Amino acid sequence: MGNDNGFLSLAGCDDERVGGIVGLLVGDALGVSFEFHNAASIPARELIEMTPPPGFQTAHSGVSPGTWSDDGSQAICLLASLLQCGRFSLSDFAQRLLQWADEGYMAVDGDVFDIGIQTSRALQRLREGKSPRESGGSGERDNGNGSLMRVLPLALWHPGSDRAVVGAAHVQSLPTHAHPRSQVACAIYSLVARAYLWKLDDPWTWADARLQAVYEQWADEASARTFLAELDVLRQFLKTETPRGTGYVLDTLLTAKTALEEGTFQGVARAAIQFGNDTDSTAAVACGLAGLSFGIDGIPTRWLDQLRGFDLIESLLDMLAKRPTPEPFEDDEWGGGGVDGMPSVLIDWSEARERRRRAR
Numbered sequence: 494m495g496n497d498n499g500f501l502s503l504a505g506c507d508d509e510r511v512g513g514i515v516g517l518l519v520g521d522a523l524g525v526s527f528e529f530h531n532a533a534s535i536p537a538r539e540l541i542e543m544t545p546p547p548g549f550q551t552a553h554s555g556v557s558p559g560t561w562s563d564d565g566s567q568a569i570c571l572l573a574s575l576l577q578c579g580r581f582s583l584s585d586f587a588q589r590l591l592q593w594a595d596e597g598y599m600a601v602d603g604d605v606f607d608i609g610i611q612t613s614r615a616l617q618r619l620r621e622g623k624s625p626r627e628s629g630g631s632g633e634r635d636n637g638n639g640s641l642m643r644v645l646p647l648a649l650w651h652p653g654s655d656r657a658v659v660g661a662a663h664v665q666s667l668p669t670h671a672h673p674r675s676q677v678a679c680a681i682y683s684l685v686a687r688a689y690l691w692k693l694d695d696p697w698t699w700a701d702a703r704l705q706a707v708y709e710q711w712a713d714e715a716s717a718r719t720f721l722a723e724l725d726v727l728r729q730f731l732k733t734e735t736p737r738g739t740g741y742v743l744d745t746l747l748t749a750k751t752a753l754e755e756g757t758f759q760g761v762a763r764a765a766i767q768f769g770n771d772t773d774s775t776a777a778v779a780c781g782l783a784g785l786s787f788g789i790d791g792i793p794t795r796w797l798d799q800l801r802g803f804d805l806i807e808s809l810l811d812m813l814a815k816r817p818t819p820e821p822f823e824d825d826e827w828g829g830g831g832v833d834g835m836p837s838v839l840i841d842w843s844e845a846r847e848r849r850r851r852a853r
């Protein structure tokens with residue numbers, strides 16, 4: 494891949510992981526123009542484009558259309574860290590987050606124009622020498638979507654078991670969002686992403702059951718109880734609340750899940766943004782999964798054409814695509830066929846794999 498057509502040069506790439514990462518960036522960039530507006534003041538669906546309609550007041554007036562924000566930059570920090578370290582290194586990832594905030598690393602034009610309050614406070618604690626395991630806010634009110642919006646690359650890169658992915662998703666949340674609710678949200682989203690990658694029938698139901706099974710086998714009993722209780726809070730929220738597009742981590746999950754009921758990438762992106770409020774993060778979270786589902790060729794070419802920053806990510810996408818796609822574990826002790834020998838969660842893996850082969 495790669496020429497001076499930027500993201501358009503990815504046309505025909507059938508690697509779902511590339512679709513997922515680019516989908517996240519497109520959703521973020523599309524949502525940037527509409528951020529901080531409530532649903533009632535978002536333009537009609539067909540007017541949701543990289544350039545908003547004339548007269549619409551964007552929150553970031555100096556930012557060129559097609560520019561991703563903190564969501565995209567932090568996700569690329571994670572992707573770069575994973576690919577360049579060859580493993581998940583919390584200290585390396587945290588350093589890159591600081592480098593983003595302080596030097597514009599992985600920001601288009603090196604311009605950091607959008608940083609969440611919780612993230613900003615946590616990064617200050619990192620700067621002052623706190624360990625990344627302890628720098629994140631850990632109160633119940635510290636559950637913004639700042640770690641959820643960037644976690645996708647972990648799910649797409651990780652070659653290990655579901656349990657290993659869950660553990661790493663928890664840890665990647667810590668530097669900025671240390672409350673178990675944020676950790677559980679990152680974990681379930683990572684499993685949903687795997688389910689999309691593997692073309693399972695019902696990604697959310699599968700991820701829910703899988704996460705329950707992983708927590709039931711968690712080594713530390715006290716943590717297991719905490720995570721299971723938070724999984725119940727999450728389930729209750731998804732079942733009973735109305736999506737509002739706010740920056741609360743559970744609302745972001747619910748709003749993205751609702752938007753994903755649309756049948757096209759464009760539909761998902763516009764639906765996510767129509768909820769208003771934290772439009773860029775909601776659309777990043779939804780469109781990462783939509784990109785996995787519909788692939789690069791499902792993303793409107795005008796959006797690929799308008800997306801900026803290809804030079805920052807081109808070689809990383811190339812490295813990612815060269816890695817074997819993570820496969821479900823069947824008989825391993827960490828197993829997709831069961832955590833530590835538990836029965837598998839309603840999945841016939843050979844059938845799932847066959848479906849995936851047919852779909853490519």
Ligand SMILES: [Mg+2]
Binds near residue numbers: 562563607773774
């Ligand atoms: Mg943002």
